Amino acid sequence: MDGKKPQGRAAGRIKVLVCIKQVRDPEAPLVLREDGSVDLESGASRFMNRFDEFAIEEALGMKDAGLAECVHAVTVGPERSGQAIRRAMEMGADSGTRIDFPGDFSSGPWPVSGLLAGFARKGSYDLILTGVISEDDMQGAVGQMTAEILGIPCAASVVLAELDPGKGTLYVEREIESGRRECLELALPALIAVQSGINRPRYPSLSNVLRAGKEKINTADPEEFGIIPAREILVGMNRPGSTRDPVFLDGRTREKAARLWDILHERSLI
Amino acid sequence: MKTGGIIAVVAEHEDGKINRHTLEVTAFALMAGASSGMRTVVIIPGNGMTEAGRLISEESGADVVLLESPHLENYTSEGYKAALHEFLMEYVSGIVMVPHTQRGSEYAPGLAVRLGAACITGVNGMKSGNGMVFTRQAFNGKLEMQFRPAADFAVITVMPGAAKPEFCSSGPGSVAAVSSDIELKATRYLGVKKSGAEDSGIENADVIVSAGRGIGGVENIGLITGLAGLFDRSAVGCSRIVCDRGWMEYGRQIGITGKTVSPKLYIACGISGAVQHLAGMSGSGFIVAVNRDPEAPIFKHSDVCVVEDLNGFLPEFIEEIRKRRAG
Ligand SMILES: Cc1cc2nc3c(=O)[nH]c(=O)nc-3n(C[C@H](O)[C@H](O)[C@H](O)COP(=O)(O)OP(=O)(O)OC[C@H]3O[C@@H](n4cnc5c(N)ncnc54)[C@H](O)[C@@H]3O)c2cc1C
Numbered sequence: 001m002d003g004k005k006p007q008g009r010a011a012g013r014i015k016v017l018v019c020i021k022q023v024r025d026p027e028a029p030l031v032l033r034e035d036g037s038v039d040l041e042s043g044a045s046r047f048m049n050r051f052d053e054f055a056i057e058e059a060l061g062m063k064d065a066g067l068a069e070c071v072h073a074v075t076v077g078p079e080r081s082g083q084a085i086r087r088a089m090e091m092g093a094d095s096g097t098r099i100d101f102p103g104d105f106s107s108g109p110w111p112v113s114g115l116l117a118g119f120a121r122k123g124s125y126d127l128i129l130t131g132v133i134s135e136d137d138m139q140g141a142v143g144q145m146t147a148e149i150l151g152i153p154c155a156a157s158v159v160l161a162e163l164d165p166g167k168g169t170l171y172v173e174r175e176i177e178s179g180r181r182e183c184l185e186l187a188l189p190a191l192i193a194v195q196s197g198i199n200r201p202r203y204p205s206l207s208n209v210l211r212a213g214k215e216k217i218n219t220a221d222p223e224e225f226g227i228i229p230a231r232e233i234l235v236g237m238n239r240p241g242s243t244r245d246p247v248f249l250d251g252r253t254r255e256k257a258a259r260l261w262d263i264l265h266e267r268s269l270i
Numbered sequence: 271m272k273t274g275g276i277i278a279v280v281a282e283h284e285d286g287k288i289n290r291h292t293l294e295v296t297a298f299a300l301m302a303g304a305s306s307g308m309r310t311v312v313i314i315p316g317n318g319m320t321e322a323g324r325l326i327s328e329e330s331g332a333d334v335v336l337l338e339s340p341h342l343e344n345y346t347s348e349g350y351k352a353a354l355h356e357f358l359m360e361y362v363s364g365i366v367m368v369p370h371t372q373r374g375s376e377y378a379p380g381l382a383v384r385l386g387a388a389c390i391t392g393v394n395g396m397k398s399g400n401g402m403v404f405t406r407q408a409f410n411g412k413l414e415m416q417f418r419p420a421a422d423f424a425v426i427t428v429m430p431g432a433a434k435p436e437f438c439s440s441g442p443g444s445v446a447a448v449s450s451d452i453e454l455k456a457t458r459y460l461g462v463k464k465s466g467a468e469d470s471g472i473e474n475a476d477v478i479v480s481a482g483r484g485i486g487g488v489e490n491i492g493l494i495t496g497l498a499g500l501f502d503r504s505a506v507g508c509s510r511i512v513c514d515r516g517w518m519e520y521g522r523q524i525g526i527t528g529k530t531v532s533p534k535l536y537i538a539c540g541i542s543g544a545v546q547h548l549a550g551m552s553g554s555g556f557i558v559a560v561n562r563d564p565e566a567p568i569f570k571h572s573d574v575c576v577v578e579d580l581n582g583f584l585p586e587f588i589e590e591i592r593k594r595r596a597g
Contacts, residue, residue, distance in 0.1 A: 179465030
């Protein structure tokens with residue numbers, strides 16, 4: 001921000017970018033191969049990271065309120081992740097871009113943050129939103145790193161955001177331990193990583209579904225933005241161990257219910 | 271002139287006191303230091319933290335640096351990143367260990383960018399030998415991954431419980447104060463608000479029956495309250511998603527951003543076992559999990575695992591309890 005005072009903007013002229021990700025269904029089975037690698041491509045449904053739905057909704061809410069001019073969605077990922085962009089457009093985003101990059105979970109947060117920052121810089125957005133964490137990698141780093149590469153302020157785990165275009169500021173409340181909230185004012189341009197519960201994400205309306213179906217998803221070449229190499233090397237994977245001594249009940253539903261009563265009864269828990 | 275490598279622990283504190291999580295990270299860092307030969311320093315960003323600095327230097331034996339500025343009195347991501355960057359730039363390399371909390375996980379990735387560092391979040395263990403390797407979990411705890419930093423600096427956030435806060439120090443470490451002349455340019459700190467959630471009394475319950483997204487909808491919450499009603503001193507709790515969807519009130523949310531509970535019996539129904547949820551209930555006496563996914567991570571942290579659909583199992587179990595009590 002170079003110590004400059006925040007610049008006011010006319011209400012309704014704020015440009016918003018939402019960074020989203022397509023994730024693999026966390027409930028789908030995970031197959032660890034003999035060689036220690038894992039098969040993440042086959043046999044699982046995929047959807048938009050649920051934390052990102054809150055980010056889209058927050059941006060669309062600002063547009064509905066006449067504060068934001070446009071809402072763009074961007075993702076870094078292979079062709080299939082275009083579906084997440086499609087979904088964002090069905091919810092109401094004005095346009096969507098997929099930066100064509102494997103975005104492999106082993107690549108760490110640097111390459112993805114670098115590409116998102118490069119894209120954001122070209123579009124000179126006033127506000128960038130991301131989900132607080134992705135359900136698959138669970139790194140919770142890409143939003144904050146994107147902001148830092150751009151040199152703009154950021155807040156994570158945001159549960160309340162109020163835009164003041166005239167002042168060029170964003171008031172945020174971010175959730176910390178035990179549900180307490182830290183309150184801050186950030187000068188625009190800024191980035192926020194939003195937490196679930198900040199709003200109720202809408203379902204796509206029929207008119208938006210029809211509109212999104214006609215529009216094309218832009219594809220961007222990562223070389224356009226320069227790829228920052230990963231700074232973390234994945235050296236191995238395994239299944240985590242147990243912290244207790246789990247006993248799996250077997251038999252039919254009724255037998256399991258009876259067995260559970262016995263176990264709890266033996267321990268005087270029931 | 272830059273000096274050599276450093277393992278830097280960034281302390282987290284509230285009301286002038288350093289939290290237990292920081293002590294765990296300090297113990298973790300001292301272990302890493304012992305195997306790598308690097309010096310460990312605990313950095314306390316703040317203002318007037320001298321007493322807390324003395325205490326941790328005595329308890330852990332680590333050297334302490336008080337990184338002081340009026341702008342560090344309250345935590346802000348901008349202030350922490352600027353001050354820590356300024357301080358760490360004096361070194362040629364280092365591993366910066368930050369407690370993985372709501373604050374730590376906010377500023378650590380940005381600090382990594384400033385330092386051009388590797389960034390590994392949610393670290394729960396380490397292996398040393400041929401360089402340091404850090405482990406973290408992904409896919410909701412179904413997979414553990416090992417990463418090696420590939421840069422001069424690494425910024426890692428360390429989960430609670432990665433090390434016990436036990437030390438065998440041979441005397442207190444040094445305490446030095448360094449003043450930082452940072453300014454906050456784009457952030458205005460406006461204070462901390464208490465949680466708005468009403469008190470549900472779940473912290474005092476002996477038995478908690480807890481609902482996750484797997485319950486499917488508000489119309490099925492009756493199964494949870496019905497089961498809880500069959501136990502004495504019981505309460506119902508839930509995961510965050512259940513509150514976000516308005517199926518239960520926020521006062522019943524269990525986990526890092528909700529309540530921490532340790533009842534004698536915890537029955538997790540349709541809860542996957544995300545780390546943020548586990549943090550609030552893993553201290554329970556006896557844990558029963560009901561989930562239709564045999565790979566659900568909650569099973570790794572339970573005593574009894576029931577792989578079943580809730581809609582089939584819960585009515586059956588409620589019926590079983592009634593039958594046994596009647597006869
Ligand atoms: C910064 C931060 C803080 C957070 N704080 C908290 C917190 O304090 N508390 C908290 O709980 N979460 C918290 N979360 C969210 C957390 O990461 C998870 O998203 C959340 O705990 C998941 O809730 P869940 O287990 O109910 O849902 P899911 O993860 O979606 O799991 C649902 C489970 O139900 C099972 N299931 C589905 N249908 C059925 C059925 N019919 N019968 C049986 N089983 C079924 C599935 O197999 C699955 O395992 C936080 C996240 C972040 C990023």
